[in-house]
Amino acid sequence: MVEQRLSVIADTDLDRAGLERELEKTWGAQPGFWGMIATVDHKVIARRYIVTAFVFLILGGLLALAMRLQLAQPEARFINPDRYNQIFTMHGSNMMFLFAVPVMEAMAVYLVPLMVGTRNIAFPRLNAFSYWVFLAGGILLWLAFLLDAAPDVGWFAYVPLAGPEYGAGKRADIWAQMITFTELSALAIAVEIVVTVFTQRAPGMSLDRIPLLVWAMLVMAFLVIMAMPAIMFASSTLIMDRLVGTQFYNPAEGGDALLWQHVFWFFGHPEVYIIFLPAVGMVSTILPTFVQRPVFGYLPLVMALIATGILSFGLWVHHMFVVGLPRLGESFFTASSMAIAVPAGIQIFCWLATLWAGRPVFKVPMLFIIGFIITFVIGGLTGVMVASVPFDTQVHDTYFVVAHFHYVLIGGAVYPLLAAIYYWFPKMTGRMMSEILGRWAFWLIFIGFHLTFFPMHILGLQGMPRRIYTYQPELPWGGLNLFVSLSSVMLAAGFLVFFIDAVRSCVHGPKAGENPWNAPTLEWATSSPPPSYNFRSIPVVEDRNPLWSRPGELTVAAGLRTDRRELLVTSVVEALPHARESSAPQSVWPFWAAIATSIMLIWSMFSAWAVVWGSMPIAIALIGWFWPKGAPEEES
Amino acid sequence: MKRTLLLLPVILSGCAGVQSALDAQGQSAILLRNLIFVIVIVCSIVWLAVMAMLFWALLRRDRPKPEDSRTDKPMQTAVIAAVAATVVIITGLTVASFYTTRGLGPVPDVDVTIRVRAQQWWWQFTYEDREPVHAFQTANEIHIPVGKNVRVLLESIDVIHSFWVPSLAGKQDLIPGRENVLTLRAEKPGFYRGQCAEFCGLQHSHMAFVVIAEDEQNYRQWEATQRATPSEPREAEALAGKAVFMARQCSACHTIRGTQATGISGPDLTHVGSRMTIGAGLMENSRGSLAAWIADPQTLKPGNSMPLVPLSAQELRQISAYMESLK
Numbered sequence: 001m002v003e004q005r006l007s008v009i010a011d012t013d014l015d016r017a018g019l020e021r022e023l024e025k026t027w028g029a030q031p032g033f034w035g036m037i038a039t040v041d042h043k044v045i046a047r048r049y050i051v052t053a054f055v056f057l058i059l060g061g062l063l064a065l066a067m068r069l070q071l072a073q074p075e076a077r078f079i080n081p082d083r084y085n086q087i088f089t090m091h092g093s094n095m096m097f098l099f100a101v102p103v104m105e106a107m108a109v110y111l112v113p114l115m116v117g118t119r120n121i122a123f124p125r126l127n128a129f130s131y132w133v134f135l136a137g138g139i140l141l142w143l144a145f146l147l148d149a150a151p152d153v154g155w156f157a158y159v160p161l162a163g164p165e166y167g168a169g170k171r172a173d174i175w176a177q178m179i180t181f182t183e184l185s186a187l188a189i190a191v192e193i194v195v196t197v198f199t200q201r202a203p204g205m206s207l208d209r210i211p212l213l214v215w216a217m218l219v220m221a222f223l224v225i226m227a228m229p230a231i232m233f234a235s236s237t238l239i240m241d242r243l244v245g246t247q248f249y250n251p252a253e254g255g256d257a258l259l260w261q262h263v264f265w266f267f268g269h270p271e272v273y274i275i276f277l278p279a280v281g282m283v284s285t286i287l288p289t290f291v292q293r294p295v296f297g298y299l300p301l302v303m304a305l306i307a308t309g310i311l312s313f314g315l316w317v318h319h320m321f322v323v324g325l326p327r328l329g330e331s332f333f334t335a336s337s338m339a340i341a342v343p344a345g346i347q348i349f350c351w352l353a354t355l356w357a358g359r360p361v362f363k364v365p366m367l368f369i370i371g372f373i374i375t376f377v378i379g380g381l382t383g384v385m386v387a388s389v390p391f392d393t394q395v396h397d398t399y400f401v402v403a404h405f406h407y408v409l410i411g412g413a414v415y416p417l418l419a420a421i422y423y424w425f426p427k428m429t430g431r432m433m434s435e436i437l438g439r440w441a442f443w444l445i446f447i448g449f450h451l452t453f454f455p456m457h458i459l460g461l462q463g464m465p466r467r468i469y470t471y472q473p474e475l476p477w478g479g480l481n482l483f484v485s486l487s488s489v490m491l492a493a494g495f496l497v498f499f500i501d502a503v504r505s506c507v508h509g510p511k512a513g514e515n516p517w518n519a520p521t522l523e524w525a526t527s528s529p530p531p532s533y534n535f536r537s538i539p540v541v542e543d544r545n546p547l548w549s550r551p552g553e554l555t556v557a558a559g560l561r562t563d564r565r566e567l568l569v570t571s572v573v574e575a576l577p578h579a580r581e582s583s584a585p586q587s588v589w590p591f592w593a594a595i596a597t598s599i600m601l602i603w604s605m606f607s608a609w610a611v612v613w614g615s616m617p618i619a620i621a622l623i624g625w626f627w628p629k630g631a632p633e634e635e636s
Numbered sequence: 637m638k639r640t641l642l643l644l645p646v647i648l649s650g651c652a653g654v655q656s657a658l659d660a661q662g663q664s665a666i667l668l669r670n671l672i673f674v675i676v677i678v679c680s681i682v683w684l685a686v687m688a689m690l691f692w693a694l695l696r697r698d699r700p701k702p703e704d705s706r707t708d709k710p711m712q713t714a715v716i717a718a719v720a721a722t723v724v725i726i727t728g729l730t731v732a733s734f735y736t737t738r739g740l741g742p743v744p745d746v747d748v749t750i751r752v753r754a755q756q757w758w759w760q761f762t763y764e765d766r767e768p769v770h771a772f773q774t775a776n777e778i779h780i781p782v783g784k785n786v787r788v789l790l791e792s793i794d795v796i797h798s799f800w801v802p803s804l805a806g807k808q809d810l811i812p813g814r815e816n817v818l819t820l821r822a823e824k825p826g827f828y829r830g831q832c833a834e835f836c837g838l839q840h841s842h843m844a845f846v847v848i849a850e851d852e853q854n855y856r857q858w859e860a861t862q863r864a865t866p867s868e869p870r871e872a873e874a875l876a877g878k879a880v881f882m883a884r885q886c887s888a889c890h891t892i893r894g895t896q897a898t899g900i901s902g903p904d905l906t907h908v909g910s911r912m913t914i915g916a917g918l919m920e921n922s923r924g925s926l927a928a929w930i931a932d933p934q935t936l937k938p939g940n941s942m943p944l945v946p947l948s949a950q951e952l953r954q955i956s957a958y959m960e961s962l963k
Contacts, residue, residue: 081838081938154835160812161795161837166756251813257796258811296711322798323809324790324816327737334733338726345722346715348686353711356693357700370694377686381679384726388733390740391675393806394657394668397798397833461672463655463802465833468841472917475655475829 014562019536022562027119027533029586038586040124041532042109045131047428049106052131056098056138058499063091065492072485074473084469085152086171090145092155093175096271097182098138100413104278105189105224107420108217110428112193114523114530115211117202117539119567120583122195123188125590125625130188132594137181140602144174151175154467156268157238159249159260164242173242173605176235180601183228183235186274190224193217200567201575202522203557204541209575211521211544212295215302216281219309223270223277226313231267234260244608258323265316273312275409277305279416280347283369286416286423287351289519290366291358294545297350304343304350311340321392330389337387344380348373363517364438368419371446375411379404382457397467400460406453418445418498425502426516430528431509437501444494451487455480520545525554538568541575593621653827653846654803661828661849662804663821664740671736675729682725689718740806743819747784754790754797754810754832757839757940758903758916763859764789772862773891775903776845776916781855782825790816795837801830801847809834822849829917838939844917861963862907865894869961877958880951885943892962902942909962915940927956 014022029039039045066087070079079087113121121127144150151171153162162172197218201210210218238260240246247253249260288295295301317325317333351373360366382404386392395401418441425433464477471477515524524547526535537556543549557577560566565583570576600614654661660669700707753760761778765771780786790799792810799818800807803826808818822828832843850858869875878895881887887897893906908914911921915937919925931952933942947955 081841085838158796158835161835166795166837257813296708297715300715322807323811324814331734331737335730338730341726342719342722346719349715349718352686352689352693353715355690356696357707357711359699360694370690373690374687377683381683384679384729385672385675388671388675388729388736390668390671390733390736390806393808394665394672394802396807397835461657463657463800463829463831465800465831465840467835470841 016536019562020531023533023536024531026562026565027531029532034588035586037591038128038588040120040128040584040586040590042113042121042124042127043428043530043532043534045127046106046110049102049109049131049134052135052138053099053103053106054499056094057103058495059142060091060094060099061492061495063087063094065488067091068485068488070469071471072482074475074478075470079469081469082152083148085467086145086148086150088467089151089154089175090141093141093151093178095409096155096275097179098134098141100275100409101182101186101271102134103417104220104275104413105186105193107278107282107417107424108193108220109189111424111523112196112214112217113200114427114526114534115214115521116197116200116205117522117525117535117541118196118200119534119538120565121192122200123192123584125584125587126188127192128587129590129594130185130192132591133181133188133597134185136594136598137178137185140174140181140598141178144171149174151178156264157260158264159238159241159257162238163249164245165250167242170605173239176239176242177601177605179231179235181598183232184597186224187228190221190228193221194225197221198572199569199578201570202539202541203568203570203575203577205570205575207573208299209541209544212284212298212301212305213278213281213521216277216284216305219305220274220277223274223309223312227267227270227274230263234263234267239605243605258320261320261323262316265319266313268319269316270309270312272405272408273308275413277308279372279413280305282416282420282423283351283372284347285521286365286419287354287369288358288545289423289517290361290363290369291354292361292518293354293358294520294548295350296353296357297346298544300346301350304346307343308340311336311343315340318387318392321389322396334387334389338384341380341384348377348380363422364433364435364442365419365423367439367442368415368422371442372411372415372419375407375415375446375449379407379411382407395460397465398460399456399464399466402466403453403456403460406449406456410449410453415445418442421502423517424523425505425509426512427523427528427530429506429509430512431505431507432512432516433505433509434501437497437504441494441498441501444490444497446494448487448489448491448494452484452491455484455487459484515547520548522546587625589621589625593618593625596621653829655801655829655831657802659803661822661824661826662801663823664805664819665803666823667736667739668806671732674732678725678729740819742817743785743787743821745785746787746819748780748786749789750778750786751789752791752799752810754792754799754836754843755794756837757832757843757937759843759845760903761845763862770863772906773904774862774907774911776913777848777911778845779848779850779855779858780820780822781852782822782849784821784852786820788818788820790818796834797832797836797843798834799830800833801828803828804830804847804849807833820847822847825849825851827912831917839937842916842918842937844913846912846917848912861910866892866906866962869958871957871961873954874957874961877951877954877956877961880947880955881958884947885945886955889942905959905962907962909960923956923960926959927952930955930959 029035029041070076070084109121149171151174153167153172157175160166197214237248241248247255249255249257251257284295284301314336318337321330386404422433422438459477459480512528514527522539525539537558540555540557546554560580565585566580567583568577569579569581571578596617600610603610603614660666749764751762751764759776761774763772790808790810792812797810798807799810804820804822808816826849828847830845830847832840882896887899889899889902891898891904914921914929918937929936932944933940934944
């Protein structure tokens with residue numbers, strides 16, 4: 001026993017350089033191709049996730065431009081109706097499932113462990129698995145598009161159009177299975193985030209000291225855990241209707257076409273908040289740095305996040321106001337949909353108060369946040385409009401709604417995301433992005449966005465339905481559509497400048513120090529980019545803005561072993577140190593498990609027996625994954 | 637003269653008729669337009685107020701030091717006031733919305749009942765009557781009497797569609813296995829275009845129809861014509877066309893009352909010559925466009941259910957003449 005104790009190397013025994021060397025040896029990735037495949041470092045995986053999601057953003061944006069080309073003039077023949085229907089389905093599915101949700105979760109995977117002051121995310125191998133599954137789902141969808149077999153039933157895949165009778169071929173199956181891939185990866189990350197936030201926070205980071213971004217990611221993770229099973233049920237039953245002859249959605253056999261809409265939107269509405277809440281967290285975290293003052297109303301902001309999360313499950317019927325539901329039910333959902341404007345209002349007013357009391361510094365992230373407030377308030381107000389049943393009967397499924405949700409999703413989520421990229425880019429890469437290109441990107445995106453999407457409100461009120469591949473010349477929509485199409489080029493140019501800036505700055509950007517913005521949260525207390533072990537020593541937190549209240553050195557906790565991957569586990573409420581727990585080392589098995597899962601899921605589009613035979617390789621991969629190595633667990 | 641005046645809007649806006657929630661000519665649409673105006677105005681004021689606060693917050697001078705907490709109290713009051721204002725406005729809009737919904741409720745006295753069976757990608761309309769022999773069918777075009785309540789029963793035989801005539805009323809879905817009801821009431825004579833608003837497949841974009849609102853007398857006249865069986869064509873070419881129609885596949889899918897053509901999978905063509913458009917709002921109805929459609933329906937509207945029937949040029953002319961004669 002005594003000998004064993006002696007062989008343990010604790011961080012207190014070493015000097016700074018020695019400690020760094022030891023930690024790097026323990027936590028660092030192995031070199032070479034298999035080292036890349038096997039890594040479980042949350043930062044590496046998150047970077048891959050973010051880059052992949054932005055590649056999907058580019059692809060989805062190109063699809064949008066193709067649609068705008070087709071709609072620029074009446075009865076245009078650039079794209080045939082079949083291809084157009086694939087394109088708008090791909091655009092929606094890709095943006096929602098392959099860009100927006102994954103990129104927000106990826107930001108969480110990168111930032112949450114750093115912001116709570118731990119060395120890796122909880123369940124790091126699950127994290128690696130999640131990325132590979134997500135990548136496989138994205139490749140599946142885009143390969144299908146290249147083969148002219150992409151889904152053409154809309155990102156909402158309403159039955160019976162997506163059902164066995166009207167959705168011929170494998171297109172709807174590919175959509176449903178792509179959903180399975182992405183929901184699997186999303187659920188995995190959600191579980192990791194909840195556990196990381198609840199058990200791995202730095203000592204002293206009690207619930208009321210958690211950074212707002214982390215709160216937002218935590219609420220988002222709960223939304224994922226509660227909403228994703230609904231879509232999993234939906235996509236699985238759709239596949240079963242199509243493949244093995246169940247009749248969930250067939251009214252002729254006692255099924256119900258509306259059941260689909262209920263389960264889809266029970267997921268689909270929280271989905272919007274799964275994208276939006278992280279963005280809100282980003283704003284609440286970035287804003288204080290650029291006014292050099294703590295955010296006003298921490299507690300109301302946290303309450304607003306939680307209230308939004310809960311209310312988001314009571315709104316789904318507002319996507320179904322014209323299907324003919326009972327009046328009383330519709331009225332309830334009008335009231336609940338309107339009510340969600342209240343927590344949104346609380347957040348807006350707290351940010352305005354923060355701006356009012358602080359000293360604003362107009363750097364690029366700040367510009368995107370101001371653009372966000374201007375744009376998102378419009379999106380929120382048009383949301384109030386469509387929450388009214390009678391109003392909605394005129395604008396539902398028209399370009400008004402297209403305008404509304406682009407205001408909410410681009411204005412409300414992509415602007416904060418771009419602010420976040422400009423803000424955390426120095427942390428992720430060690431280099432700053434360009435202020436000049438950043439300003440060009442901001443103004444092009446901001447003006448291009450409004451010129452592109454504002455006229456769509458008018459088009460919708462003028463009677464232009466969504467999802468039409470063309471319109472007749474005698475309808476009075478030609479002028480505005482041409483204007484919208486031309487403006488979309490400006491918006492695209494803004495994104496091009498942003499991507500040029502990002503790529504260029506990776507190599508040529510000026511070096512960023514540990515904390516280039518003088519920000520208050522823990523991720524800025526380590527080098528840029530952070531080392532594989534995140535922090536040399538685990539910081540101890542005494543208030544909400546540790547780097548502002550203690551500008552010198554932080555107090556640190558000591559006593560973790562350095563010769564194997566060890567984390568500090570703290571209590572849920574007070575974050576009192578509890579135990580030391582080992583964090584899983586790298587492994588190639590998550591990769592093989594993801595490959596096996598992908599094979600099973602793709603095969604199951606063709607034969608139900610895939611579920612039986614395809615499970616076997618998955619089982620083998622999981623056995624490899626969980627093979628006990630004889631490491632002693634959990635020392636209190 | 638009256639007829640020409642009535643046609644004036646057609647000339648002005650093409651054959652489409654108006655299709656805009658802002659150009660409201662029906663009882664429901666007018667209520668909805670008023671609600672839309674109220675909500676848009678209130679929301680615009682809210683947005684301007686928030687923007688004023690934003691720019692004041694951004695641009696004001698003499699700012700307190702970060703550690704100065706004396707501003708916290710007034711800020712708290714301001715935020716609480718703003719949130720309270722939000723609650724009041726939201727409640728007001730919700731109540732306005734409820735009242736509008738009540739105003740749109742079902743009406744007791746109905747003058748005309750039309751059953752809609754939507755299908756990929758056209759509209760089948762049946763004018764119901766207590767006497768089943770008086771019921772008749774049209775496609776992609778309905779006539780309604782001005783100032784009367786028209787009950788529209790909505791069904792779909794395949795996928796989900798949505799019935800929407802923005803100038804007359806809000807939209808309502810047509811869902812297989814269900815029946816929805818909508819009331820139309822036009823306040824002015826005119827041509828109102830409607831279009832499917834729920835994505836329904838390949839030709840969702842080309843699933844339009846027209847509502848022709850006319851005064852009671854014209855409406856009754858139209859109704860009587862539609863009920864009647866068309867008379868035998870007088871023109872020799874049209875008569876020959878009838879023979880071709882009956883001899884070829886046409887009669888397997890289409891009905892022309894008073895003939896042996898009794899197919900039901902395609903639109904009822906009994907009075908096709910009287911309609912404004914063909915192909916569900918695709919083209920203006922004329923002998924030329926009828927010929928073009930019959931010659932190659934798949935190029936004009938790819939994916940629709942009408943097959944290409946090989947016809948000689950002469951047969952094509954004859955059939956088009958026959959179709960045009962079915963007034």
